Amino acid sequence: MKKLINHPLEVVRDMLEGAVALAPGQALLADEAVVVQAGLPGPPQRAVAVISGGGSGHEPAHAGYVGDGMLTAAVAGDVFTSPSSDAVLAAIRATAGPAGAVLVVKNYTGDRLNFGLAAEMARAEGIPVEIVVVADDVALRDTVEESRRRGIAGTVLVHKVAGAAAASGAGLADVAGLARAAAGDIGSMGVALGSCTLPAVGRPSFSLEADEIELGLGIHGEPGVERTGMAGSAALVERLLTAIVADRSVSPGARVALLVNGLGATPPMELAIVARDALRGLEQRSIAVERAWCGTFLSALDMPGFSLSLMRLDDRRLQLLDARTDAPAWPGGGKLNPAPIVAVAPERDTSPRSADDGPSAPASPIRTAVMAAAQALIGAEAALTELDAKAGDGDLGASLARGAAAAMALPATAWTSPSTALVSLGHALRRAIAGSSGPFYATALLRAARQLSDVPDPAPGDWAAAFTSAVAAISDLGGAKPGDRTMIDALDPAAAAFRSAIAAGQAPGDAWRLAVAAAGAGRDATAGMQPRLGRASYLGARAVGIPDAGAAAVACWMEALGPHIR
Template sequence: MKKLINNPRHVLREMLEGFVDLHPGLALLEEEAVVVRAELPVPASRPVALLSGGGSGHEPAHAGYVGPGMLTAAVAGDVFTSPSTDAVLAGIRAAAGPAGAVLVVKNYTGDRLNFGLAAELAHDEGIPVEIVVVADDVALRDTVEAARRRGIAGTVLIHKLAGAAIAAGKPLAEVAEIARAAAADLGSMGVALGACTVPTAGKPGFALGDNEIELGLGIHGEAGVRRGPMQPADTLVAEMLDAIVSDRSLGRGDRVALLVNGLGATPPLELSIVARAALTDLAARGIVVERAWAGNFLTALDMPGCSLSLLRLDDARLALLDAAASAPAWPGGGRIGPKRRIAAPVPAPTAEVVVIPSPLADALKVAGLAVAGAFEKAEPHLTDLDSRAGDGDLGASMVRAAEAIRALPGTAWATPAVALKSVGDALRRAIGGSSGPFYATALLRASRRLSGVATPTPAAWGEAFTTAVQAIADLGGAKPGDRTMLDALHPAAEAFAAAVAGGKSPAEAWAACVAAAMAGTDATARMRPRLGRASYLGDRAIGVPDAGAAAVLVWLQALKPIIR
């Protein structure tokens, strides 16, 4: 187990101390794991207090929602363990006055027992308390009765509604009723792509195969309702929404708030894809999404996966969601505007130039398609090389290059200059990262060198090749010996030009070119990288040929049978 902790038994206190130190509006009780607003009025002047909590490991819940417009205090237990009755009672005493307190409790036995007993004890001390239980996990609809469902991420929306109601001056009973009614109109469901690791356990709570997922999981590292095969994000979202929409009897014209919640190890990239799928799916059902958020709201340590929550809205609830709140983890906003898709600017049209095809047109297309096929075949090799000294995307980039070349129209191969420019333009659009700009610039300059030449001589091809290589050096600032694609390109261009100047045939000159590129590529395995992402690895990159140089060798070799 690798975690940035000290003693596993001390993670709760150290986590809370660090969190409170970062947020000046919060304070931590000395003897209990309770976070409260730092400057509350004296008890007699306090409005209704709003408290929630539970086991740790769900960060930013629950302390992240302490602040004006949301919670007055949050009570934390050890990881995935309910806080004690005494801790909850200490929180009530620290946060509430005669106006009373609302406790928002997720529907787990330990939480209900400890918050419930603390409420009884607080009542004996003269503090009126109302309890709101959230049981939003619709995945359990066929497993247990509704009253026994778990409370999961949708609980955060109940914090927001109740906190806004308190800020609006509503009394205890009305705040509790608003929260209970909303909890009854709330549904959530989650999916896990893997397990989480509790610090004190030191190993994942369950094991999944490479192509397995858990559907309908809770938030404490437990397995889901059922295990199934991995599916595309759109399919998983549709399955979760089917369950929520059916269980909550949502239909065309209903208004909802959507919460896309990460479980701790899901990157924002994936959560945005899930949000896109959810918004598209709900629109197709005729359900109106008034507000939506995506991010980590109530997690399960380092679990990969997400949950979706839908809350039925009316004007009153919408106003409470929109009310100001400044808790550290509440993102605010959430407004859904009209979809905005605008066309990218296009250059002004130029006069069409009629290009007379060169005698080389067919051969140029054959050459281009040969390069495309070689890139596709080399994908695993290039991916492996790039993964060992880079980010692993070169193989996929070269496949996109191949697709772009195959998609070129017949007119793109009319002359050498047209073909080089067309391929350069296609690669510029198809390949991200550094390869796209390098190849596009090189091909553009080579195209200029051959402009107006229908059948270039071998020497002219050599000059164009040398011009292209220099363009890459100019753009990237590299030189031979820096362990880049130039370590294959530079010797290749020199060998071709020298062979042509020495009277060799084009085929013989190209064979010399390929041999020089092969030697240059092999030499990169012994070089310390000075530029590019591999330079971050220093000596650790030694022993593996440069992927960019290897890609150069792929297309040079692909042209060898064609050049005669």
């Protein structure tokens, strides 16, 4: 286990001290794991306090939601363990005045017992207290009665509703009533792609095969209600939405808020895809999403997965969601983009034209040569991927294979003249190849096309000049020079060899063979070079001994062109 902690028994206090140090609107009680709003007025002037909490490991819940307009205090237990009643009582004493306190409690036995006991003790001291229990996990709909369901990520929406109501000056009964109604109108369900690891345990709480997931998980590392096969985002989202909508009887035309919640180890990229699929699924059901948030709101340590929460809306509840808060973990906003997709301006056709342009353009020797190079790159995909992974990000093989496929898909009209072919090929590669290779190859081809734009039937010397110009374009764009351990180390000597051989009167095929040999020698030489550009430069001396993948790709397609150059 690798965890950035000091000691398992000190995790919660260390975490809270770090978090509060970065939140000027918060304070941490000296002797309890309780975060409170800083600068509260004296008890007689205080609004209704809204207090929540539970076991740690759910960050940014619950301390991240302490702030004006949301929670007045958050009580943290040990990881996945309810806080003590003494800690809850300390939070009530520190933040509640005559207006009283509302305790928002997730529906777990330990939380209900300790928050409930603290409420009784506070009432005995004359502090009015109401308890609101959140039991939003619809995954348990066929397992337990509704009152015994777990409280999961939808609890954060209850924090917002209750906190905004209290900040508006509402009394204890009104704040509690609004919070209970919100909790009753929330349905949530989650899916785990893997387990989480408790700091004090040091191993995952359960194990899954590579193609397995857990549906309907809790938030404490426990398995879900069903173990099933992995599926794509859209399929998983559809299954969760179906369960939530049916359980909460959300009918077409209903107004809802959507919370897409990561469980701790789900990257923003994947959560955004989940959000997209959830919005589409609700739109297909004619359910109006008036507010939506996507991120990690209530996690399960480092668990990969997500949950969805839907809450019914009316005008009052929407007003409370929109109300201002300075709680550091609440993202604000929530409004949807009414026009997220706009049309792309049509691309200007800058391809040179020839008199033969048209559907019946004849087959081109240039096309035949390029097809051979494309097939070679497709065949070398695995080898280039393996080589690139050793000193880069491992995407070169797939990127060049996509570019090769794009070249092979060009229409006959793309090959009607040398300059037309180079322009068409350049644009195809820039669209198809991700990362740096696409711009490099496209720039080279476009510059070579300009070199030949007024030469309908290029002589060998014209091709040599175009090749040299293309290599210079790559060097100009990326700044690479021979010796920097890049594709230039294969291209530059190859262009020089071809140019010299043509100038000496050698046949194009013979000159190209010399160029191919020079490219291969340049590729091999990169293995002994210290990288100075590109991702390999981050490895420094660790990349030495590995040929540059870009140079290897150059040698590959150059060799494939050889039989077609005469």
